[in-house]
Amino acid sequence: MxxxxxxxxxxxxxxxxxxxxxxxxxxxxxxxxxxxxxxxxxxxxxxxxxxxxxxxxxxxxKDKDAILFALHSEGFQLLGSKLEVLYSVENPYERLKAMGRIYIQFATDYPDYYDLMFVQKSPMNNLEDDELWKEGASAFDGLKATIQQCMDGGYLPFTDAETGAYLVWATMHGMCNLYDRGRCKVLDPEKSEKIVDLGFDEFIRMMDSFKK
Amino acid sequence: MxxxxxxxxxxxxxxxxxxxxxxxxxxxxxxxxxxxxxxxxxxxxxxxxxxxxxxxxxxxxKDKDAILFALHSEGFQLLGSKLEVLYSVENPYERLKAMGRIYIQFATDYPDYYDLMFVQKSPMNNLEDDELWKEGASAFDGLKATIQQCMDGGYLPFTDAETGAYLVWATMHGMCNLYDRGRCKVLDPEKSEKIVDLGFDEFIRMMDSFKK
DNA sequence: CAAATATACTTAACACCGTTAAGTTTCCAA
DNA sequence: TTGGAAACTTAACGGTGTTAAGTATATTTG
Structure with a gap:
């Protein structure tokens, strides 16, 4: 009927x-x-x-972790949108520097999103043991590609792009996380508030000196 | 009586x-x-x-945070004991490298202690707002002094020892924390298990090239 | 059209958590 | 021996994630 x-x-x-x-x-x-x-x-x-x-x-x-995972994905979308401007930066080394600045800005502006994306274990529980972490992987691949181009262009002397990308990422992450978790109290109070930016500047200066 | x-x-x-x-x-x-x-x-x-x-x-x-703070202090004592061997290393650059290795080894061997000392917010709640973080400060001062000596010896071209120390610390911390929090899944599975060591080696190679 | 069933949602409960107020036991001093 | 302080416990508050069982509503079927 x-x-x-x-x-x-x-x-x-x-x-x-x-x-x-x-x-x-x-x-x-x-x-x-x-x-x-x-x-x-x-x-x-x-x-x-x-x-x-x-x-x-x-x-x-399914459970709370599934919700947190969804929010974590949103965070990656947001970060991705912030990184979009990089498409217009042709020089890989300039792009890398801008990428770092945007990453730090994101971690500063959205500390909770950042935490969920890169620190909290909860959202990762939503991944099966063999399942790959899509959100993280595509972001990392972008960094890795830029690092590779920097190596090709003689800007950076890494022996391996992947390891180099990890090292650069870890440096940015370490600075943001130590600051967020109140560990920068050990620093001169005058510096501690702006230490992430100061550290980044110093990092850039170090990288600059690599140019062959 | x-x-x-x-x-x-x-x-x-x-x-x-x-x-x-x-x-x-x-x-x-x-x-x-x-x-x-x-x-x-x-x-x-x-x-x-x-x-x-x-x-x-x-x-x-007083509360749970006070207990966690006490455990956090124990962690610093343990790390301190591991770092004691460094007194015998006279060359500051060699000492810095050994320091990094010991730090990473500590983070790997005692991930929970490490988390409490450098990641968890709980133990820091035990500190008054103006109170300084003694445990962290004395550890950081040790690093800073070594960095300063490295600068003096022409091993490292940092513009500021404190910022340089923070940058080195952040790099070590970032590598350990990203690994601990399962974020190294983004890497080639073949590398991901030993990525912290690989990253550290790459880091050393970068630093080596600074020697004036 | 009425009865059966599937769907959507809620109530109640379990087993935890940190923490506090009130009550009990234990011990020492007068 | 008795009063009181000190040490410890019981019970409770308000919170957590999660599950089993119950209810009301809407849809399908005979």
């Missing part, structure tokens, strides 16, 4: 509604996360914001 | 007993921490191990 034809439309509407709630859960999660921070982002606080019971969330996400 | 004379002895015994329990709480905390890790180190689990009620712990420590 004609109801058979309606069924599809109804199912589609239902699917749309499901997706809508899934999205509103994620929106609520993002709001709580950005307003209150990682620690205060609880299933219950997300549920309260969308006026559903906490258990409803489990009908749309 | 003669009891007056005993009183002091009794009070001293009581004080010794108080210290004893304080120490056994710390021992239990350390055991749980090293066996089960940071996340599983709860007041309740520590209490269970010493067979006291959880609330007793609060008679000996």
């Amino acid at each position: 004609y109801r058979q034809y309606l069924k599809m439309g109804i199912n589609e509407r239902k699917e749309r509604e499901k997706e809508l709630l899934q999205k509103s859960i994620l929106t609520a999660a993002r709001e709580v996360f950005l307003e209150k921070g990682f620690d205060q982002t609880s299933i219950r606080s997300i549920a309260q914001r969308i006026e559903y019971s906490p258990t409803t969330i489990y009908l749309y996400f | 003669y009891r007056q004379y005993l009183k002091m002895g009794i009070n001293e015994r009581k004080e010794r007993e108080k210290e004893l329990l304080q120490k056994s709480i710390l021992t239990a905390a350390r055991e749980v921490f090293l066996e089960k890790g940071f996340d599983q180190t709860s007041i309740r689990s520590i209490a269970q191990r010493i067979e006291y009620s959880p609330t007793t712990i609060y008679l000996y420590f």
Whole structure:
């Protein structure tokens, strides 16, 4: 009968509604996360914001880590959008320097996103043991390619692009993380507030001296 | 009466007993921490191990952060003991390289201690706002002094010893932390397991090329 | 059209957590 | 012997992630 034809439309509407709630859960999660921070982002606080019971969330996400993983992916999208301007930078070494500046700016502007993307273990629990970390990999590949071009252009003397990219990444990450975690208290108070930028400048100066 | 004379002895015994329990709480905390890790180190689990009620712990420590701070200090003592061999290294550049190796070895051998010392925010909550972070400062001063000597000896071209020390520290920290937090999945699986050492070797190679 | 069933959601509960207030036991001094 | 301080425990508060069971609603089927 004609109801058979309606069924599809109804199912589609239902699917749309499901997706809508899934999205509103994620929106609520993002709001709580950005307003209150990682620690205060609880299933219950997300549920309260969308006026559903906490258990409803489990009908749309496997567990809390799945939500955090989704937010982590959002962070990578945001970082990616900030990095887009680099396409116009043709000189690989200039691009690398700009990349570093943007990375640090991102870590400073969105410390919670940064933490979720590069420090917290929770979002990584969502990956299967053999599953690869797509978000991280594509960002890293971009860096690696630039490093390779820097090597080819004689700007940097790394023996291996991948190891070199890791080393540069680790330096940026270490500076941001030590600052974020309050470990820069050991520094001269006058320097400690702007130490990440000072460190970056010093890093650039070191790299500059490599140019063959 | 003669009891007056005993009183002091009794009070001293009581004080010794108080210290004893304080120490056994710390021992239990350390055991749980090293066996089960940071996340599983709860007041309740520590209490269970010493067979006291959880609330007793609060008679000996202000809160959980105070215990974590005590463990964090232990970590610095342990790291300090590992660094002792450096006294015999006269060449500052050789000492710096050895320092880096020991630092990485420490982070690898005692990841939980390392986390507590350089990543977790909890132990830092125990410090007053204006209070300085003694443990971190004395470790950093050791690095800074060596960096300064490297600069003086023409091994490294940093413009400022403090910023240079921070930069070197951040590089080591970044490599260790990215590895610990599972972010090295982005690397070639063949390299990822030994990436910290590979990165360190590359770092040394870079530094070597600075020698004036 | 009524009964059966599937869907969406909630309530209640479990097992944890850090922490505090109130109560109990133990010990020493007067 | 009794009063009181000190040491410790019990019970509770408000929070966490998560699951099992129950309810209401909407859809399908006989």
